[in-house]
Amino acid sequence: xxxxxxxxxxxxxxxxxxxxxxxxxxxxxxxxxxxxxxxxxxxxxxxxxxxxxxxxxxxxxxxxxxx
Numbered sequence: 001x002x003x004x005x006x007x008x009x010x011x012x013x014x015x016x017x018x019x020x021x022x023x024x025x026x027x028x029x030x031x032x033x034x035x036x037x038x039x040x041x042x043x044x045x046x047x048x049x050x051x052x053x054x055x056x057x058x059x060x061x062x063x064x065x066x067x
Contacts, residue, residue, distance in 0.1 A: 006056035007064040013054050
């Protein structure tokens with residue numbers, strides 16, 4: 001999860017901090033709740049990580065410094 005500032009006029013997102021959160025799904029290789037032992041070969045398990053979620057903790061009414 002990426003916390004940051006969202007600039008409304010230009011639509012840019014500037015990251016400020018990051019943190020990790022477990023998805024808690026039993027069919028995800030990266031989860032602490034993965035049901036299969038090490039070396040999972042199950043086709044039903046999720047093998048790719050999703051893109052990080054952008055969480056706007058600050059909303060800015062002005063354009064960013066890049067614009």
